[in-house]
Each structure stands twice: as C-alpha cells, then as structure tokens.
Amino acid sequence: MKKLVVLTGAGISAESGIHTFRDSDGLWEGHDVMQVATPEGFEANPKLVLDFYNERRKQLLELHPNKSHYNLVDLEKNFDVDIITQNVDDLHERAGSSNITHLHGELLKVRSSVDESIILDWNKDLVLGDFCSKKSQLRPHIVWFGEMVTMLDKAVEITKKADVLAIIGASMQVYPAASLIDYIKPNTPIYFVDPKPSISESNFKNLTIIANVASLGTQKLKKLLNN
Structure with a gap:
C-alpha cells in the first residue's frame, strides 16, 4: 500500500x-498575535491569553x-x-x-509551563490557578511564535x-x-x-x-x- x-x-x-490563524492585517480574531501567541505575551498578561484560547476552544467545540x-x-x-x-x-x-x-499544538490540550512533556486533554476553560502536577500554571498546548x-x-x-x-x-x-x-x-x-x-x-x-x-x-x- x-x-x-x-x-x-x-x-x-x-x-x-x-477562521485562518492570522488575517492579512496581522490580527488573530481581532488581537495582536504578539499579545496572544508569544511566550512574552503570556508572561505580560496571562489572563488575556487564557481568555483568548478559552474563546477559541468554545468555538471549536461547536463546529464539525x-x-x-x-x-x-x-x-x-x-x-x-x-x-x-x-x-x-x-x-x-x-x-x-x-x-x-x-x-x-492542539487547542483541546494544555501543558505545564515548566515541563512541556506534561500534556493534558482539556475541553473547558483554563484559568489562573489551574496547575500541573509540578505546581506550575498550565498553559495552552500551542506552539507560539519564537x-x-x-x-x-x-x-x-x-x-x-x-x-x-x-x-x-x-x-x-x-x-x-x-x-x-x-x-x-x-x-x-x-x-x-x-x-x-x-x-x-x-x-x-x-x-x-x-x-x-x-x-x-x-x-x-x-x-x-x-x-
């Protein structure tokens, strides 16, 4: 075969x-990709980033x-x-x-901020205080710029x-x-x-x-x- x-x-x-990942104006769903798709963006405003992916996750679960x-x-x-x-x-x-x-990466998974081998299935909102087994904040399992x-x-x-x-x-x-x-x-x-x-x-x-x-x-x- x-x-x-x-x-x-x-x-x-x-x-x-x-929607496509990035529109011609450099925005993703109206957001500057540097704010929501970089490690620096996550460090600067983790709640914004988590909320952004929570919305993307909700949208995905409604589609086929x-x-x-x-x-x-x-x-x-x-x-x-x-x-x-x-x-x-x-x-x-x-x-x-x-x-x-x-x-x-995968939108319906999250991973540890300190150990990228710790990956969990996730289909609900991810919020500040959701920790991995190593007591570190979980983050979207997405490959960000950089x-x-x-x-x-x-x-x-x-x-x-x-x-x-x-x-x-x-x-x-x-x-x-x-x-x-x-x-x-x-x-x-x-x-x-x-x-x-x-x-x-x-x-x-x-x-x-x-x-x-x-x-x-x-x-x-x-x-x-x-x-």
Whole structure:
C-alpha cells in the first residue's frame, strides 16, 4: 500500500467555520498575535491569553468536520495515510483519520509551563490557578511564535517516506512547515489543493494543481489517486 502524506493548513478547516490563524492585517480574531501567541505575551498578561484560547476552544467545540476531512478518511481504504497538520483543531480526529501529527499544538490540550512533556486533554476553560502536577500554571498546548516546533523532526521523517504528497489548504509560506516539501523523494507526485495556489508547475516537478476549495478539491484528489 502506497504511503500518502497529507499536509493540511487553515484552508481545510475554513469550510467548518474556523477562521485562518492570522488575517492579512496581522490580527488573530481581532488581537495582536504578539499579545496572544508569544511566550512574552503570556508572561505580560496571562489572563488575556487564557481568555483568548478559552474563546477559541468554545468555538471549536461547536463546529464539525467538513467534507474534506471525511474525504481524507476515505483515502485510507487504498493508501497508508499520514496527515501532518498546521491546524490546532481536532477536526481530523473527529472525522476519523488514523495518523495525525500536529505541528503547532492542539487547542483541546494544555501543558505545564515548566515541563512541556506534561500534556493534558482539556475541553473547558483554563484559568489562573489551574496547575500541573509540578505546581506550575498550565498553559495552552500551542506552539507560539519564537518556540520550537518540537514535532518537526517526526514530520520530516514521515515526509521522507511519502510515495505521494498532497498539500491541502496550506499557503506554503509558513515555516518550518513549508520546508517539508523539500524532504520528499525525487519524482514524488505532488497534489496541491487550494483555490488560490501559491505555487506552480514551474516550481516543482510532478505537481498537479487543483484550484478548488478543500471540499471540492479533495473530492477531485480522491478520483485522481484512485484511478
């Protein structure tokens, strides 16, 4: 069974009602990302940061996977599928995908402020005074700007094994995630699903562009891969 590695970004969750991580004006849900997505922001105003992610968590719990998430689950019938996602939602999990690596953390988890190996499932509000077993404040399990993408090495190893690479709803402009395409084997087929593709056939060999939103694009991807 061929290994299909799928790199997903904000575009795959947009049809579920999740806004992109950062708008063109540099704001995330009306907030300066430096205030709510950096260690310095958390140190300066932890309550603001916790409240911000509490709202994002509540929104996520009200949303559902869309057709594109389920199309990727369907591909597991004929491929060994590994999903590497830049998204912090759990929509791939809820749709039923088997192998998911979150590069930028998970909104429905929290971790210790002093020991990042202490990670807890969390689907309620996180407030000041919620401590880990080491008596330290819990924080969102999100990779903030300036922090190491600890899952990158695992993602690189997965990408190296790809027989086919599909990129869905990812701008390919956010690093280090965008660098994963450099690790595929020579002549590996690449499929790029995005209504406004940021790369072209002149950039990569064996590239097929599907210029559609994720739900329609993944439907076309299924047909192409299963032919």
